[in-house]
Amino acid sequence: MRTPTGAGQRTATLSDVARLAGVSIATASKALNGRRQVKAETRAKVIDAAERLSFSPNALARGLLAGRTGTVGLLTSDLEGRFSIPILMGAEDAFGSGRTSVFLCDARGDAIREQHHVRALLSRRVDGLIVVGARPDPRASLGPDLPVPVVYAYAPSESADDLSLVSDNVGGGRMAVEHLIACGRRRIAHIGGDPTYGAARDRTVGVLGALADAGLELAGGKPFYGTWSEAWGRGATRMLLEQTPDVDAIFAGSDQIARGVLDALHELGRDVPRDVAVVGFDNWEAMAANARPPLTSIDIRLEHLGRIAAQRLAAAIDGEPTSGTEVLPCRLITRGSTAPQT
Amino acid sequence: MRTPTGAGQRTATLSDVARLAGVSIATASKALNGRRQVKAETRAKVIDAAERLSFSPNALARGLLAGRTGTVGLLTSDLEGRFSIPILMGAEDAFGSGRTSVFLCDARGDAIREQHHVRALLSRRVDGLIVVGARPDPRASLGPDLPVPVVYAYAPSESADDLSLVSDNVGGGRMAVEHLIACGRRRIAHIGGDPTYGAARDRTVGVLGALADAGLELAGGKPFYGTWSEAWGRGATRMLLEQTPDVDAIFAGSDQIARGVLDALHELGRDVPRDVAVVGFDNWEAMAANARPPLTSIDIRLEHLGRIAAQRLAAAIDGEPTSGTEVLPCRLITRGSTAPQT
DNA sequence: TTACGGTCGGAAAACCTTTTCGGCCCGTTT
DNA sequence: AAACGGGCCGAAAAGGTTTTCCGACCGTAA
Numbered sequence: 075m076r077t078p079t080g081a082g083q084r085t086a087t088l089s090d091v092a093r094l095a096g097v098s099i100a101t102a103s104k105a106l107n108g109r110r111q112v113k114a115e116t117r118a119k120v121i122d123a124a125e126r127l128s129f130s131p132n133a134l135a136r137g138l139l140a141g142r143t144g145t146v147g148l149l150t151s152d153l154e155g156r157f158s159i160p161i162l163m164g165a166e167d168a169f170g171s172g173r174t175s176v177f178l179c180d181a182r183g184d185a186i187r188e189q190h191h192v193r194a195l196l197s198r199r200v201d202g203l204i205v206v207g208a209r210p211d212p213r214a215s216l217g218p219d220l221p222v223p224v225v226y227a228y229a230p231s232e233s234a235d236d237l238s239l240v241s242d243n244v245g246g247g248r249m250a251v252e253h254l255i256a257c258g259r260r261r262i263a264h265i266g267g268d269p270t271y272g273a274a275r276d277r278t279v280g281v282l283g284a285l286a287d288a289g290l291e292l293a294g295g296k297p298f299y300g301t302w303s304e305a306w307g308r309g310a311t312r313m314l315l316e317q318t319p320d321v322d323a324i325f326a327g328s329d330q331i332a333r334g335v336l337d338a339l340h341e342l343g344r345d346v347p348r349d350v351a352v353v354g355f356d357n358w359e360a361m362a363a364n365a366r367p368p369l370t371s372i373d374i375r376l377e378h379l380g381r382i383a384a385q386r387l388a389a390a391i392d393g394e395p396t397s398g399t400e401v402l403p404c405r406l407i408t409r410g411s412t413a414p415q416t
Numbered sequence: 417m418r419t420p421t422g423a424g425q426r427t428a429t430l431s432d433v434a435r436l437a438g439v440s441i442a443t444a445s446k447a448l449n450g451r452r453q454v455k456a457e458t459r460a461k462v463i464d465a466a467e468r469l470s471f472s473p474n475a476l477a478r479g480l481l482a483g484r485t486g487t488v489g490l491l492t493s494d495l496e497g498r499f500s501i502p503i504l505m506g507a508e509d510a511f512g513s514g515r516t517s518v519f520l521c522d523a524r525g526d527a528i529r530e531q532h533h534v535r536a537l538l539s540r541r542v543d544g545l546i547v548v549g550a551r552p553d554p555r556a557s558l559g560p561d562l563p564v565p566v567v568y569a570y571a572p573s574e575s576a577d578d579l580s581l582v583s584d585n586v587g588g589g590r591m592a593v594e595h596l597i598a599c600g601r602r603r604i605a606h607i608g609g610d611p612t613y614g615a616a617r618d619r620t621v622g623v624l625g626a627l628a629d630a631g632l633e634l635a636g637g638k639p640f641y642g643t644w645s646e647a648w649g650r651g652a653t654r655m656l657l658e659q660t661p662d663v664d665a666i667f668a669g670s671d672q673i674a675r676g677v678l679d680a681l682h683e684l685g686r687d688v689p690r691d692v693a694v695v696g697f698d699n700w701e702a703m704a705a706n707a708r709p710p711l712t713s714i715d716i717r718l719e720h721l722g723r724i725a726a727q728r729l730a731a732a733i734d735g736e737p738t739s740g741t742e743v744l745p746c747r748l749i750t751r752g753s754t755a756p757q758t
Numbered sequence: 759t760t761a762c763g764g765t766c767g768g769a770a771a772a773c774c775t776t777t778t779c780g781g782c783c784c785g786t787t788t
Numbered sequence: 789a790a791a792c793g794g795g796c797c798g799a800a801a802a803g804g805t806t807t808t809c810c811g812a813c814c815g816t817a818a
Contacts, residue, residue: 084563085563087773087774087775088774088775088776089774089775097797097798098797098798098799099774099775099776099798099799100776100777100778100797100798100799100800101796101797101798103775103776103777104776104777104797107776109776109777111795111796111797112796112797113795113796113797116796116797130535130538130539131539131774131775132480132539132541132773132774132775133539133540133541134476134477134479134480134485134540134541134773134774134775135476135480135773135774135775135776135803136774136775136776137476137775137803138474138476138477138480138773138774138775138802138803138804138805139774139775139776139777139802139803140775140776140803141803143476143540145540152501153501154497154498154501154701154702155496155497155498155500155501156496156497158497158501159494159495159496159497159500159501159522162520162522163522163524166521166522171532175521175533175536175537175540176521177519177520177521178504178519178520178521178522179508179517179518179519179520180501180504180505180508180520182505190513191517193472194517195517196472197472197473197474197475198475198476198485198487198517199474199475199476221426221427303706304706304708305706305708308708330702330706333706334706337708359496360496360672360703361702364645364646364647364672364675364676366646366647366650366679429803429804429805430804430805430806431804431805439767439768440767440768440769441768441769441804441805441806442767442768442769442770442806442807442808443766443767443768445805445806445807446766446767446806446807449806451806451807453765453766453767454766454767455765455766455767458766458767473804473805474803474804474805476803476804476805477773477803477804477805477806478804478805478806479773479805480772480773480774480775480803480804480805481772481773481804481805481806481807482773482805482806483773759818760817760818761816761817761818762815762816762817762818763814763815763816763817764813764814764815764816765812765813765814765815766811766812766813766814767810767811767812767813768809768810768811768812769808769809769810769811770807770808770809770810771806771807771808771809772805772806772807772808773804773805773806774803775802775803776801776802776803777800777801777802778799778800778801778802779798779799779800779801780797780798780799780800781796781797781798781799782795782796782797782798783794783795783796783797784793784794784795785792785793785794785795786791786792786793786794787790787791787792787793788789788790788791788792
């Protein structure tokens, strides 16, 4: 066998440790794992030997024996990592510094690649999978007969037998509008994103609900739908103001759209937040915090989503599976674009 | 043993396949791996049995035996995934649909977490590591005596014995200015990022080089340094225009800064690109493509970086290690903010 | 009929760790 | 003095795969 590169010697194995410590392999194993059938003195000798050899137990052998690898796959389809990295962080946090590691693979929204990765992960005997879809709409299930539990996050599975975790877009829309109302706004418009996204429509549902509860009408008469782009935010704002000049608040379907909204308002000479308050969605830090003024936004708490996903997955691995769709609440992040009216 | 959740039956093993096919384990293995000491008819029987049981070989057992796992760890410290996801994609591409998988872990720039992940990856016997730093400056080496080869990408290692891959910030700065000159600009200013970043200073070096070659001076007299934010881009632009009103081009140290520059120029009544051309850096799609006008930017080709990193790592794993720092060229992406003067 | 070469299948070792069970030794009790 | 019990340690099996080597069988040539 060729010696690996930067590598020094072949990695030490347990029998190397045992030999150096002058004990059997079994005793070495027990000593290192805290089993208490070894004399303290013997244990110390073994531990010392292990350190000297910088021994690290072979997780392959351990996993082979235990039937568990302490490994979880996070399969994403996110092209920019905006969603998956926070979810990954949350999941890592949930597993803490324990034995379980989370590994991320990117399928790029390609079903072939996804299949490839699933096979690779399963052959490596991960204990479970977290699947993060490309967009928040329901996606095809990986199937009912996988050998490990699966949790779908961000995008739910089409199958009700799977466990899915999604964020509460209806509640988020409601939250945005309630905040605007609390800021004293009454003529609230909504510039949504791509209407082929369920999330876009759900947010509108929340908007209309909150308005109805407050006895208000949607300014502009109807929600505007377009694309998830700044350009659409600009265009829609111009249309809206032309048609309904007395708008005093705009809830945008995403932070990108909100950036366009801010831009257009600025150009049209409307002060934000004095004349018009603006709320975005996603709390995409780079977009929202750097806007002028900084953008109030609905945070969908992806880290939290990842943490819950990991908890549910751990429970399922331990034999307590769940199914159905769990809807996680959003959170309002207040910034300058909605400073309450004075 | 408890049966896993969504799981059906225990996963099939090679001996299950062998039994179903009526052959020995050895023969089953050879049949599935294309060894040619089995009759075609026997092979067919085995393959059929494997499919019926949806057999997938246990990579743990295989790796244990082979001393190789076909696994590479991508250890990142990137908080938003803007850098690591493209690098991950490039690396996955380089390994193609072959046997090797790339798994990403996030250390969040925390040395403790990084150590933890390194240990976890090594105990799982990855064949190599790609380390992606948090920022493009040199970072501490993981050490010379790891049992597997390591490639540092984006941020070089402090040790010359390691192999590092970085993007050519000097060349990128040069490229931006040369482009502006080619567009007919002569009074070119530079609004850089955080001067504690080597990358910020390197880009300036390229800028000054290109200007010198063309016999030009830097407009504004000196490069401006600040932070990597839109706010800084806005502020610096205002300062710059007050002091040097006849500027006809601005090269910004990042796309975020460039967004601020565009914003300020717009506010000051300068048309882009007619009065002032603007070039950004990073080619951060969401920022650059949605700017108004769309932003010409220097692309540091992270996918390419990931691809090369994977190739070098593969070579090192195969016993042909390299060391030193390899500098990869950038690429200019032309958009509306520098339409050539007519 | 015997010897020989080639083809194909199987037994067994190896990879590394954990755990069970048996055995040894020493001290204590009857 | 004999028996018993407890504390420590080691032998061995198990987990799933690949590979090496050996043996069996068949057909052909002498």
